[in-house]
Amino acid sequence: MLEILQPLPEDPLLGVMAAYRRDPDPRKVDLGVGVYKTEAGDTPIPAAITAAMERSAASQKTKVYVGQGGNERFNRAMLELAFGAAHAAVQDGRAAALQAPGGCGALRLGAELVNIARPGATLHLSNPTWANHVPLLSNAGLKIATYPYFDRATGGVDAAAMLTHLETLPAGDLVLLHGCCHNPTGADLSRAEWDAVAEVLARRGLVPFVDIAYQGLGDGLEADAYGVRLMADRLPEVIVAVSCSKNFGLYRERTGATFVISPTAERTGNAMGQLRKIARGMYSMPPDHGAELVALVWEDAALRQQWMEELEAMRVRVEELRGLLVSGLKALRGDVDYSFVQRQKGMFSLLPLNTTQIQRLRDEHHIYMPGDGRINVAGISRRNVEYVAQSLAAVI
Numbered sequence: 004m005l006e007i008l009q010p011l012p013e014d015p016l017l018g019v020m021a022a023y024r025r026d027p028d029p030r031k032v033d034l035g036v037g038v039y040k041t042e043a044g045d046t047p048i049p050a051a052i053t054a055a056m057e058r059s060a061a062s063q064k065t066k067v068y069v070g071q072g073g074n075e076r077f078n079r080a081m082l083e084l085a086f087g088a089a090h091a092a093v094q095d096g097r098a099a100a101l102q103a104p105g106g107c108g109a110l111r112l113g114a115e116l117v118n119i120a121r122p123g124a125t126l127h128l129s130n131p132t133w134a135n136h137v138p139l140l141s142n143a144g145l146k147i148a149t150y151p152y153f154d155r156a157t158g159g160v161d162a163a164a165m166l167t168h169l170e171t172l173p174a175g176d177l178v179l180l181h182g183c184c185h186n187p188t189g190a191d192l193s194r195a196e197w198d199a200v201a202e203v204l205a206r207r208g209l210v211p212f213v214d215i216a217y218q219g220l221g222d223g224l225e226a227d228a229y230g231v232r233l234m235a236d237r238l239p240e241v242i243v244a245v246s247c248s249k250n251f252g253l254y255r256e257r258t259g260a261t262f263v264i265s266p267t268a269e270r271t272g273n274a275m276g277q278l279r280k281i282a283r284g285m286y287s288m289p290p291d292h293g294a295e296l297v298a299l300v301w302e303d304a305a306l307r308q309q310w311m312e313e314l315e316a317m318r319v320r321v322e323e324l325r326g327l328l329v330s331g332l333k334a335l336r337g338d339v340d341y342s343f344v345q346r347q348k349g350m351f352s353l354l355p356l357n358t359t360q361i362q363r364l365r366d367e368h369h370i371y372m373p374g375d376g377r378i379n380v381a382g383i384s385r386r387n388v389e390y391v392a393q394s395l396a397a398v399i
């Protein structure tokens with residue numbers, strides 16, 4: 004049976020990471036990997052999560068199965084984090100959450116649900132988008148299309164092109180929106196642009212599917228929820244996928260959730276029943292550990308405060324690095340305008356570099372990034388930001 008299978012080509016990002024590890028040069032910089040890093044280059048467990056682990060270890064008496072919906076305290080926490088506890092849709096049960104194995108699992112569950120409700124529906128993704136969106140969502144049976152999003156000339160969103168395109172889509176299609184910290188570009192919609200997108204979606208009967216994997220890493224926890232809250236306020240139906248990988252530092256614990264928002268609690272309840280059935284058919288139920296830690300942090304005022312401060316420190320660090328990179332480059336190359344890097348949000352920026360420039364950065368300067376020029380700003384540090392700016396100045 005297996006003899007018919009051919010080896011697959013290596014994931015290009017894994018190749019970049021392997022080349023970085025092999026490089027003995029002490030100046031080497033890894034801007035490829037998509038995880039938060041400290042000044043020392045580590046991806047630590049937040050102290051609030053470590054405290055929750057200790058509490059959980061001391062108090063947990065059983066590992067008996069949780070239900071198919073996962074940890075219900077976690078589900079409640081996720082809704083409160085995204086919408087606020089007082090949000091009408093949360094209060095009256097029109098919004099509900101199902102724990103999922105990470106943001107990827109949440110996206111896939113949402114796509115499977117859509118494909119049951121509307122088989123073979125078309126889901127429109129931003130151009131560009133996170134590469135894994137395509138297999139995660141299309142493997143559920145959805146058709147994938149794209150809408151214009153990024154303006155390479157300004158490093159921002161081409162909102163006019165996006166809105167014009169959305170006006171042409173047939174009612175019933177779905178539109179995937181990055182809740183904040185767009186991956187790979189770092190270019191986010193402004194509030195006015197979110198408002199305009201919500202207006203077009205509502206008027207044309209399009210359904211938003213919001214992927215929010217970086218809440219708290221753009222402008223802050225509340226500000227980053229603007230888009231997802233707006234969609235819940237203005238649109239009758241919304242699907243949301245959330246991830247705790249980055250903001251709670253729980254990457255390998257596979258902690259996320261799928262939300263459904265509909266006009267009635269009954270309809271939402273029916274959708275949740277379908278989601279539980281989908282989960283049962285794929286993996287039965289999600290892993291509990293990460294969800295229990297998030298619930299413990301969220302329910303304890305002191306731990307929640309500590310986590311919020313730790314997250315804010317991560318956000319501020321990335322924002323500061325963006326500023327240092329832009330000013331460093333400006334001082335060396337007055338003819339080059341990279342000020343868009345400062346305006347972009349979250350961990351990623353898509354730099355307008357060509358293949359030769361990216362290769363030169365790697366071969367001559369030991370700076371590693373994937374072939375599309377997406378950098379993880381958190382991979383820079385105060386110590387090497389000057390070197391990164393000098394290297395960019397040399398190849399641009």
Ligand SMILES: Cc1ncc(COP(=O)(O)O)c(C=O)c1O
Binds near residue numbers: 107181214216
């Ligand atoms: C845009 C986006 N969505 C979702 C995810 C899912 O993350 P995870 O499955 O690790 O929670 C990621 C992770 O990189 C992402 O960048």
